[in-house]
Amino acid sequence: MKIDIITIFPNLFSGFLSESLLARAQKKKLITIKTHDLRKWTTDNHKTVDDRPYGGGAGMLLKIEPIFRAVESLKFKVKSKKTRTILLSAKGKTFTQKDARRLSKCDQLIFICGRYEGVDERVAEYVADEEVSIGNYVLFGGEVASMVVIEAVSRLIPRVVQKEESIKNESFSDKEAKEKEHPQYTRPEVFEPKVKSLKTKARKWKVPKVLLSGNHKKIAAWRNQASLAPKRREEWRRRNTE
Numbered sequence: 140m141k142i143d144i145i146t147i148f149p150n151l152f153s154g155f156l157s158e159s160l161l162a163r164a165q166k167k168k169l170i171t172i173k174t175h176d177l178r179k180w181t182t183d184n185h186k187t188v189d190d191r192p193y194g195g196g197a198g199m200l201l202k203i204e205p206i207f208r209a210v211e212s213l214k215f216k217v218k219s220k221k222t223r224t225i226l227l228s229a230k231g232k233t234f235t236q237k238d239a240r241r242l243s244k245c246d247q248l249i250f251i252c253g254r255y256e257g258v259d260e261r262v263a264e265y266v267a268d269e270e271v272s273i274g275n276y277v278l279f280g281g282e283v284a285s286m287v288v289i290e291a292v293s294r295l296i297p298r299v300v301q302k303e304e305s306i307k308n309e310s311f312s313d314k315e316a317k318e319k320e321h322p323q324y325t326r327p328e329v330f331e332p333k334v335k336s337l338k339t340k341a342r343k344w345k346v347p348k349v350l351l352s353g354n355h356k357k358i359a360a361w362r363n364q365a366s367l368a369p370k371r372r373e374e375w376r377r378r379n380t381e
């Protein structure tokens with residue numbers, strides 16, 4: 140998959156793209172991710188990317204011309220290749236795991252990161268294929284939002300996550316993208332903090348006995364219930380921390 144990110148702050152991505160699994164996926168040529176400075180597609184000496192909104196109002200908007208030129212020059216022009224152009228926007232449709240699955244099947248994703256008061260609405264109307272929000276809150280810009288979408292999509296691309304099993308049985312991996320993963324624990328069996336916790340009076344924090352039983356049937360049943368019912372997990376937690 141090829142991922143192109145259009146932004147006025149390309150440096151924001153340097154750590155994100157050069158660490159951990161995304162770095163490995165790029166090295167292995169499973170994904171190619173490139174950031175592009177929107178100013179590259181401006182035509183004036185000042186490299187202007189923004190202007191005041193018609194009708195008045197606070198702040199500036201990113202202009203349509205450089206964004207249009209950027210998307211046109213980055214888009215795969217081959218019909219058989221599946222490209223989606225995504226505008227990050229607080230008023231877009233909320234991104235879910237289902238969208239991550241759908242987008243992971245594309246050949247190319249182009250992200251348009253807004254800034255300031257946002258982007259000329261014609262980008263949503265005529266340029267982007269979809270307008271995506273990562274949640275009901277407002278960020279400074281679309282850069283962090285694009286990172287969220289890129290991470291969620293990338294880990295579904297075959298071989299990016301080494302153990303395929305770990306992406307098959309996790310939160311939202313069911314078709315409806317509703318279920319949550321069961322709680323998980325690792326060593327030690329009992330943790331006894333040396334300092335008093337502000338959250339609980341319990342001195343011994345134990346792993347649920349059933350997980351240590353070796354009884355796979357019982358473990359599976361416990362996991363099943365725990366993953367379906369967050370309330371049950373809360374109750375269990377309360378009982379164990381009193």
Ligand code: SAM
Nearest residue numbers: 227228229253256257272273277278280281284
């Ligand atoms: N005036 C806009 C509004 O009220 O919806 C908010 C603009 S915001 C300060 C600047 C840019 O950040 C947006 O154009 C968008 O690209 C990005 N952004 C902010 N919140 C976002 C969110 N929840 N999801 C995706 N992108 C977001």
